[in-house]
Amino acid sequence: xxxxxxxxxxxxxxxxxxxxxxxxxxxxxxxxxxxxxxxxxxxxxxxxxxxxxxxxxxxxxxxxxxxxxxxxxxxxxxxxxxxxxxxxxxxxxxxxxxxxxxxxxxxxxxxxxxxxxxxxxxxxxxxxxxxxxxxxxxxxxxxxxxxxxxxxxxxxxxxxxxxxxxxxxxxxxxxxxxxxxxxxxxxxxxxxxxxxxxxxxxxxxxxxxxxxxxxxxxxxxxxxxxxxxxxxxxxxxxxxxxxxxxxxxxxxxxxxxxxxxxxxxxxxxxxxxxxxxxxxxxxxxxxxxxxxxxxxxxxxxxxxxxxxxxxxxxxxxxxxxxxxxxxxxxxxxxxxxxxxxxxxxxxxxxxxxxxxxxxxxxxxxxxxxxxxxxxxxxxxxxxxxxxxxxxxxxxxxxxxxxxxxxxxxxxxxxxxxxxxxxxxxxxxxxxxxxxxxxxxxxxxxxxxxxxxxxxxxxxxxxxxxxxxxxxxxxxxxxxxxxxxxxxxxxxx
Amino acid sequence: xxxxxxxxxxxxxxxxxxxxxxxxxxxxxxxxxxxxxxxxxxxxxxxxxxxxxxxxxxxxxxxxxxxxxxxxxxxxxxxxxxxxxxxxxxxxxxxxxxxxxxxxxxxxxxxxxxxxxxxxxxxxxxxxxxxxxxxxxxxxxxxxxxxxxxxxxxxxxxxxxxxxxxxxxxxxxxxxxxxxxxxxxxxxxxxxxxxxxxxxxxxxxxxxxxxxxxxxxxxxxxxxxxxxxxxxxxxxxxxxxxxxxxxxxxxxxxxxxxxxxxxxxxxxxxxxxxxxxxxxxxxxxxxxxxxxxxxxxxxxxxxxxxxxxxxxxxxxxxxxxxxxxxxxxxxxxxxxxxxxxxxxxxxxxxxxxxxxxxxxxxxxxxxxxxxxxxxxxxxxxxxxxxxxxxxxxxxxxxxxxxxxxxxxxxxxxxxxxxxxxxxxxxxxxxxxxxxxxxxxxxxxxxxxxxxxxxxxxxxxxxxxxxxxxxxxxxxxxxxxxxxxxxxxxxxx
Numbered sequence: 001x002x003x004x005x006x007x008x009x010x011x012x013x014x015x016x017x018x019x020x021x022x023x024x025x026x027x028x029x030x031x032x033x034x035x036x037x038x039x040x041x042x043x044x045x046x047x048x049x050x051x052x053x054x055x056x057x058x059x060x061x062x063x064x065x066x067x068x069x070x071x072x073x074x075x076x077x078x079x080x081x082x083x084x085x086x087x088x089x090x091x092x093x094x095x096x097x098x099x100x101x102x103x104x105x106x107x108x109x110x111x112x113x114x115x116x117x118x119x120x121x122x123x124x125x126x127x128x129x130x131x132x133x134x135x136x137x138x139x140x141x142x143x144x145x146x147x148x149x150x151x152x153x154x155x156x157x158x159x160x161x162x163x164x165x166x167x168x169x170x171x172x173x174x175x176x177x178x179x180x181x182x183x184x185x186x187x188x189x190x191x192x193x194x195x196x197x198x199x200x201x202x203x204x205x206x207x208x209x210x211x212x213x214x215x216x217x218x219x220x221x222x223x224x225x226x227x228x229x230x231x232x233x234x235x236x237x238x239x240x241x242x243x244x245x246x247x248x249x250x251x252x253x254x255x256x257x258x259x260x261x262x263x264x265x266x267x268x269x270x271x272x273x274x275x276x277x278x279x280x281x282x283x284x285x286x287x288x289x290x291x292x293x294x295x296x297x298x299x300x301x302x303x304x305x306x307x308x309x310x311x312x313x314x315x316x317x318x319x320x321x322x323x324x325x326x327x328x329x330x331x332x333x334x335x336x337x338x339x340x341x342x343x344x345x346x347x348x349x350x351x352x353x354x355x356x357x358x359x360x361x362x363x364x365x366x367x368x369x370x371x372x373x374x375x376x377x378x379x380x381x382x383x384x385x386x387x388x389x390x391x392x393x394x395x396x397x398x399x400x401x402x403x404x405x406x407x408x409x410x411x412x413x414x415x416x417x418x419x420x421x422x423x424x425x426x427x428x429x430x431x432x433x434x435x436x437x438x439x440x441x442x443x444x445x446x447x448x449x450x451x452x453x454x455x456x457x458x459x460x461x462x463x464x465x466x467x468x469x470x471x472x473x474x475x476x477x478x479x480x481x482x483x484x485x486x487x488x489x490x491x492x
Numbered sequence: 493x494x495x496x497x498x499x500x501x502x503x504x505x506x507x508x509x510x511x512x513x514x515x516x517x518x519x520x521x522x523x524x525x526x527x528x529x530x531x532x533x534x535x536x537x538x539x540x541x542x543x544x545x546x547x548x549x550x551x552x553x554x555x556x557x558x559x560x561x562x563x564x565x566x567x568x569x570x571x572x573x574x575x576x577x578x579x580x581x582x583x584x585x586x587x588x589x590x591x592x593x594x595x596x597x598x599x600x601x602x603x604x605x606x607x608x609x610x611x612x613x614x615x616x617x618x619x620x621x622x623x624x625x626x627x628x629x630x631x632x633x634x635x636x637x638x639x640x641x642x643x644x645x646x647x648x649x650x651x652x653x654x655x656x657x658x659x660x661x662x663x664x665x666x667x668x669x670x671x672x673x674x675x676x677x678x679x680x681x682x683x684x685x686x687x688x689x690x691x692x693x694x695x696x697x698x699x700x701x702x703x704x705x706x707x708x709x710x711x712x713x714x715x716x717x718x719x720x721x722x723x724x725x726x727x728x729x730x731x732x733x734x735x736x737x738x739x740x741x742x743x744x745x746x747x748x749x750x751x752x753x754x755x756x757x758x759x760x761x762x763x764x765x766x767x768x769x770x771x772x773x774x775x776x777x778x779x780x781x782x783x784x785x786x787x788x789x790x791x792x793x794x795x796x797x798x799x800x801x802x803x804x805x806x807x808x809x810x811x812x813x814x815x816x817x818x819x820x821x822x823x824x825x826x827x828x829x830x831x832x833x834x835x836x837x838x839x840x841x842x843x844x845x846x847x848x849x850x851x852x853x854x855x856x857x858x859x860x861x862x863x864x865x866x867x868x869x870x871x872x873x874x875x876x877x878x879x880x881x882x883x884x885x886x887x888x889x890x891x892x893x894x895x896x897x898x899x900x901x902x903x904x905x906x907x908x909x910x911x912x913x914x915x916x917x918x919x920x921x922x923x924x925x926x927x928x929x930x931x932x933x934x935x936x937x938x939x940x941x942x943x944x945x946x947x948x949x950x951x952x953x954x955x956x957x958x959x960x961x962x963x964x965x966x967x968x969x970x971x972x973x974x975x976x977x978x979x980x981x982x983x984x
Binding site for chain 1: 516556558559571573574575577579601602603604606607609610624625626627628631633637640641644647648649650651652654655656676688689691699703704717720721724767768769771772773776802809823824825826827828829837838840847848849850853854855856857
């Protein structure tokens with residue numbers, strides 16, 4: 001039997017580990033078979049020019065992991081228990097890194113598609129009107145650091161123990177207090193669940209209510225994260241068109257036990273508000289068809305005219321609405337923190353599902369957020385960024401008029417982005433997107449900007465989506481100037 | 493028409509909001525019908541004794557939300573667009589808090605059961621041998637606070653922007669570096685995903701690979717979080733018994749395209765190690781049947797004799813193992829941080845699924861953990877707590893022998909808990925658990941301690957599970973003393 005091997009000169013592993021790895025690999029590769037004998041430690045030590053103790057320790061570890069067995073006063077052998085079929089797995093090389101056989105594998109993994117909340121082109125852009133990004137300068141870093149530091153001082157077992165998967169009571173209480181005046185929702189803190197942003201909440205609802213074939217009614221266009229999630233759960237999707245009054249409830253499908261996903265306060269991405277008539281119609285329909293409505297209230301904090309409109313959940317007399325709120329837009333997506341208000345009848349199942357899904361959110365972010373809300377800083381933070389985003393929106397509208405004359409903007413003055421309905425005189429949105437990209441400016445068609453028409457695009461190529469919240473007014477002006485130049489280049 | 497209402501004396505809402513809420517509720521309750529006229533602001537103001545401006549603002553908001561409409565020089569009316577069917581939803585009361593109709597609802601919400609990682613009896617206990625709890629005193633709070641504070645100083649857009657849902661590259665690189673010597677796993681950082689603990693990883697795997705009816709092979713007994721999760725995904729469960737060498741691979745079912753869940757390093761809760769022969773057999777079986785193996789390596793950092801055994805993933809030449817590691821046991825569950833090593837062929841699908849599930853983990857914990865590992869503190873932290881847990885385990889064994897004579901402990905000297913096989917002379921584990929609870933001591937049968945036999949209990953009532961990691965040696969001694977007293981009370 002050819003046993004010799006040399007130790008490599010530039011080792012990443014300790015001598016003992018290298019000896020261990022080499023012999024182990026020879027066994028797994030079938031170069032050493034069950035029952036083969038190994039040289040005595042003294043001989044190996046001479047051969048490899050390492051101490052006998054190193055060899056002994058490597059043998060000992062191979063023994064303890066079951067590779068070798070020792071027969072007293074006979075010697076050391078490759079364990080005769082090892083299954084021949086498990087060894088020499090058609091691998092010729094004795095390399096420590098096993099080669100992979102992928103062909104038989106890939107077929108069974110079903111591909112899924114997902115929303116892309118990061119802009120893949122971001123690094124190539126000078127001014128990026130990407131969607132859903134809070135202004136990093138708006139984050140109250142100093143205060144947040146202070147709250148975090150204070151909480152860590154008295155962390156105790158909070159960092160080490162498991163906690164209620166549905167979230168900290170004190171944060172749930174603060175959210176309940178906030179929701180009543182801000183969104184017209186009267187919620188029992190026990191019906192509130194802390195989630196890792198709206199997507200975690202959508203997944204929670206999907207896991208509770210969707211099975212293969214369950215009807216899922218979505219807006220057209222629809223936020224990708226909702227449509228693709230429902231698709232991954234093998235629901236049957238029913239896209240319902242959105243017009244100037246939101247989801248067209250006249251076109252709700254003739255199904256029952258469905259889930260309806262809506263963004264009633266500020267449709268994503270078109271920005272329209274679901275009218276009161278349609279809200280009532282939707283709720284009546286849900287009650288009649290034993291369906292549930294998921295209200296994604298992702299950016300309702302930013303309404304620049306009039307009072308914030310009451311949430312759909314605030315109208316929910318049948319307890320058929322699951323309300324999803326997030327701190328991703330008003331604070332930051334890096335916190336991965338949001339909340340759901342679930343129907344009381346769903347509470348128990350939702351708590352169990354949250355435990356099965358991920359056992360809840362980290363303690364520190366929850367604790368700091370509770371303190372931030374309790375201290376009153378949250379409300380003043382909201383007021384501050386609302387003012388700032390309103391100014392940015394005005395600036396964007398002014399820059400657009402300056403370069404393109406009067407502009408038709410869909411929806412209400414609200415949110416972190418706007419949807420510009422392009423005049424006939426301008427090229428298609430996809431053309432503009434490509435031309436602007438070359439000029440270092442990011443503007444987006446609805447489908448590039450995290451939404452989907454689910455194969456029924458219609459006149460979607462007349463709409464350009466522009467996020468303004470993360471940019472300075474200077475950047476906005478610069479960006480629209482370059483956008484105008486790039487469109488001019490297209491037309492000439 | 494009787495219109496009058498009085499404003500409540502002890503108001504939680506502003507006057508304007510109260511007027512708004514009252515009228516809104518009257519419309520929704522059907523006391524005011526579409527087309528009904530409202531008193532002029534002057535009359536309302538006189539009647540309620542509040543300023544006319546307050547009434548005007550309330551009317552304006554009701555108008556902007558679609559409840560009212562104004563016909564010029566005629567007056568203000570309840571909007572004629574409102575659907576009659578959506579109003580007066582069988583609710584008699586005009587209370588602001590809507591009543592709930594639950595009966596039609598509850599039937600459609602399928603109950604799910606979940607693991608309980610928090611001990612429901614904790615508050616009643618003086619000494620609690622609950623499982624899976626790190627010692628809160630072991631958490632490096634000071635250093636952690638320092639790392640967190642430093643990261644927050646330079647947080648920039650990290651708190652506000654969305655990031656790669658599969659986790660920060662620098663943390664994935666540190667984990668890759670750690671896994672090679674510690675677990676014998678050679679992993680490309682791009683095949684590593686940051687997850688919110690093992691449960692999030694199990695869910696990821698389940699969502700990728702399980703559909704209703706997919707065979708899911710689990711250990712018997714099995715960690716509840718895995719068995720109940722697979723159940724919630726409607727997989728068909730195949731429990732395979734665990735003996736002194738781990739999962740009995742001779743009893744693997746005759747199925748294909750299955751998912752196998754194992755805890756090979758330290759079975760939960762029995763503590764045995766899956767033997768090398770069976771590891772190889774399991775991998776061969778997985779390859780032959782086109783199945784995948786999920787390796788839950790939850791507490792492999794705590795091995796008190798010999799080297800840490802190479803992970804199953806380190807033997808995985810067919811790329812059929814998904815490895816799950818967690819920082820919940822070695823750091824703390826409050827971080828909600830762990831990692832998965834996925835087969836390269838699964839990378840793309842797993843990243844998309846993680847995005848669909850919850851868009852990833854918070855930035856701060858990931859960044860601090862990367863720094864903690866990079867600085868070398870992680871390795872010394874592991875060494876320190878390993879020593880401490882080993883001493884606690886010795887202390888527990890000594891206390892048990894002192895009171896009960898020689899004890900049979902299942903499995904290997906490892907982990908954060910031990911499984912005591914009760915001698916015939918002692919009562920059943922469930923009896924002991926109940927008696928100890930009365931004495932303020934928490935000890936657990938396997939099924940109370942987060943595992944399940946899936947209806948085939950066998951002789952499970954001869955095993956008592958005791959976690960020791962979170963207790964001081966003094967508490968351990970006290971607890972076993974009281975346990976002995978409570979058992980004595982049962983026998984006498």
